[in-house]
Amino acid sequence: MSTPVSIGDGVETPREPGGARMIATLALAGLISGVAIVGVYELTLPTILANRARALKAAVLQVVPGSQTMKPFTLDGGALVEATDDTPVEERIYAAYDEGGNLLGYAIPGEGNGFQDVIELIYGYDPKERKIVGLQVLESRETPGLGDKIRKDAAFVANFDDLSVDPEVVVVKNSHKTKGNEVDAITGATISSKAVVKILNVTNDRWLSHLGEK
Amino acid sequence: MNNLAWIFISSLLVNNFTLAYFLGLCPFFGVSGRLVTAFRLGLANIFVMVITSLCAWALNTFVLVHAPYLRLISFIVVIASTVQFVEMVIKKLYPALFRALGIFLPLITTNCAILGLALFQTSRGYGLVEGLVFALGGGGGLTLALVLMAGLREDAELSDIPSMIRGTAMNLMIAGILSMAFMGFAGLFSSS
Amino acid sequence: MAERDGGDIYREFAKGLWKENPVFVQVLGMCPMLAVTNSAINAVAMAAATMFVLVGSSFLVSLLRKVIPKQVRISTYIIIIATFVTLADFTLQALSPSVHKELGAFIALIVVNCLILGRQEAFASRNGVLLSVLDALGMSFGFAIALLCLGSLREILGSGSIFGFSLCGPHFEPWVVMILPPGGFFMLGAILLFFGWWKEMKAKRRDSVTGRVA
Numbered sequence: 001m002s003t004p005v006s007i008g009d010g011v012e013t014p015r016e017p018g019g020a021r022m023i024a025t026l027a028l029a030g031l032i033s034g035v036a037i038v039g040v041y042e043l044t045l046p047t048i049l050a051n052r053a054r055a056l057k058a059a060v061l062q063v064v065p066g067s068q069t070m071k072p073f074t075l076d077g078g079a080l081v082e083a084t085d086d087t088p089v090e091e092r093i094y095a096a097y098d099e100g101g102n103l104l105g106y107a108i109p110g111e112g113n114g115f116q117d118v119i120e121l122i123y124g125y126d127p128k129e130r131k132i133v134g135l136q137v138l139e140s141r142e143t144p145g146l147g148d149k150i151r152k153d154a155a156f157v158a159n160f161d162d163l164s165v166d167p168e169v170v171v172v173k174n175s176h177k178t179k180g181n182e183v184d185a186i187t188g189a190t191i192s193s194k195a196v197v198k199i200l201n202v203t204n205d206r207w208l209s210h211l212g213e214k
Numbered sequence: 215m216n217n218l219a220w221i222f223i224s225s226l227l228v229n230n231f232t233l234a235y236f237l238g239l240c241p242f243f244g245v246s247g248r249l250v251t252a253f254r255l256g257l258a259n260i261f262v263m264v265i266t267s268l269c270a271w272a273l274n275t276f277v278l279v280h281a282p283y284l285r286l287i288s289f290i291v292v293i294a295s296t297v298q299f300v301e302m303v304i305k306k307l308y309p310a311l312f313r314a315l316g317i318f319l320p321l322i323t324t325n326c327a328i329l330g331l332a333l334f335q336t337s338r339g340y341g342l343v344e345g346l347v348f349a350l351g352g353g354g355g356l357t358l359a360l361v362l363m364a365g366l367r368e369d370a371e372l373s374d375i376p377s378m379i380r381g382t383a384m385n386l387m388i389a390g391i392l393s394m395a396f397m398g399f400a401g402l403f404s405s406s
Numbered sequence: 407m408a409e410r411d412g413g414d415i416y417r418e419f420a421k422g423l424w425k426e427n428p429v430f431v432q433v434l435g436m437c438p439m440l441a442v443t444n445s446a447i448n449a450v451a452m453a454a455a456t457m458f459v460l461v462g463s464s465f466l467v468s469l470l471r472k473v474i475p476k477q478v479r480i481s482t483y484i485i486i487i488a489t490f491v492t493l494a495d496f497t498l499q500a501l502s503p504s505v506h507k508e509l510g511a512f513i514a515l516i517v518v519n520c521l522i523l524g525r526q527e528a529f530a531s532r533n534g535v536l537l538s539v540l541d542a543l544g545m546s547f548g549f550a551i552a553l554l555c556l557g558s559l560r561e562i563l564g565s566g567s568i569f570g571f572s573l574c575g576p577h578f579e580p581w582v583v584m585i586l587p588p589g590g591f592f593m594l595g596a597i598l599l600f601f602g603w604w605k606e607m608k609a610k611r612r613d614s615v616t617g618r619v620a
Binding site for chain 3: 021022025029030032036037040041044045047048051052055144145146
């Protein structure tokens with residue numbers, strides 16, 4: 001490695017005081033920093049993983065009402081199998097069960113382009129009724145006060161508590177929701193509302209045909 | 215999902231590196247006095263960004279899978295070495311270009327836009343091609359912001375502005391207005 | 407290191423708070439400061455992380471200043487800084503996942519905060535441990551004051567709340583733009599403008615006083 005920058009320099013000495021010492025210093029600095037980082041990493045990793053698992057579980061249990069436990073699943077050649085530790089996160093969905101171990105539904109993560117940036121969400125799906133039973137927006141940078149209502153507006157979120165997926169979810173404006181598969185758009189944030197619904201439909205296409213009753 | 219056009223437009227306009235993410239503000243305020251220099255610095259940035267994106271991809275794919283905790287430190291070391299290396303190559307092969315860019319190249323190491331690019335690319339899980347498009351868009355966005363800013367500042371220099379306002383305060387106000395204008399690009403790709 | 411009296415030590419600490427305030431006077435470290443100050447709590451987290459990194463690396467750099475060869479000093483500083491930032495990153499992730507999610511990549515970007523590298527180069531590499539730590543503490547408090555100032559003003563105007571507590575009641579129509587990117591530029595610009603005006607007023611008053619005497 002070489003000296004990268006010179007900020008407010010002007011102290012360049014003409015002679016080289018031993019390249020070996022320079023390399024040794026850098027190597028030592030690298031070694032010490034490596035040890036420190038690995039130490040703290042090992043120390044904090046369990047907590048970080050536990051935090052993440054807890055956040056995920058909370059989200060899953062929230063979007064599938066009444067559920068108590070969950071288990072990750074993935075697709076393997078068109079069949080639904082239990083996910084292993086190696087399964088990438090974006091290939092996973094989560095089955096949610098009540099106390100008796102009966103399947104209540106699946107929590108499916110999805111993402112897509114919103115008005116400003118990518119929206120990430122997770123929603124609950126009940127395969128018996130073919131209905132979406134809950135939705136939580138995990139990540140969005142939509143405009144505060146308008147687009148971020150997809151997360152904060154209780155009336156909009158309630159649209160997804162009992163929403164039929166057949167033939168597909170559609171957005172209607174000005175609170176004209178009449179059918180089971182319709183969602184009322186947020187006034188002033190039609191594009192964000194449509195983005196959410198589009199993510200639902202795309203994700204549904206990918207997963208629903210594999211989620212029979214199990 | 216991550217379609218390339220969207221990544222490009224998003225990093226160029228909608229989520230402009232400088233005006234929406236506040237990356238690369240140091241050159242944005244420091245070197246935007248003259249239009250020509252601003253443009254050249256922007257080009258140098260694009261160049262380093264593309265190379266950084268390649269390096270970050272290689273690191274993420276081949277090295278950091280085994281040691282994710284070394285991400286930050288390896289990124290910064292790689293960026294610093296890359297800049298140094300690029301500087302040497304340009305000096306050797308294109309002395310004229312080196313004279314034009316020379317002073318700006320070292321400054322790029324501590325430019326948050328470069329490290330930000332590598333970090334965002336990682337956290338969004340971009341692959342090789344997506345990363346390159348992201349680098350082009352992000353670098354282009356930075357250049358665009360720099361050039362617009364420099365143009366406005368050259369103009370402002372000739373205007374009758376109270377001395378109290380001149381300087382950083384005025385530049386910040388100009389940047390705020392530019393940033394507001396760029397907000398108008400939101401939704402370019404999402405209206406279905 | 408020469409003997410220093412109490413006043414000197416106090417001065418090294420206090421200069422960062424006001425006279426050489428890193429944000430309001432030197433206009434350094436703008437990238438993190440504008441990006442995360444859309445709420446007061448984010449500002450506090452960012453300030454705390456920056457303080458940890460700045461004080462830690464100032465301590466190490468001043469301790470090792472005679473060992474590190476000049477040619478590789480910047481590389482060594484960057485390695486030291488990057489180590490502390492990684493530590494801060496993991497710790498924050500373990501302590502408060504929600505704040506970590508809000509700040510995202512900007513915690514990692516502390517590495518390239520010009521303020522930190524600048525202090526190593528300008529102060530810690532030339533002064534003893536005690537003074538360097540004091541200087542770092544002063545600078546980080548100055549940075550914290552600026553962040554908190556900007557963060558709370560933006561949150562009050564942009565969301566009508568502070569630290570999440572509603573201030574202005576339900577009838578307040580928030581200036582949404584203030585928590586969006588342009589608001590960051592405008593608010594910092596306004597603060598700098600205020601300081602410019604204040605300085606000018608002071609200079610004028612002094613002029614008029616001396617004018618009368620003469």
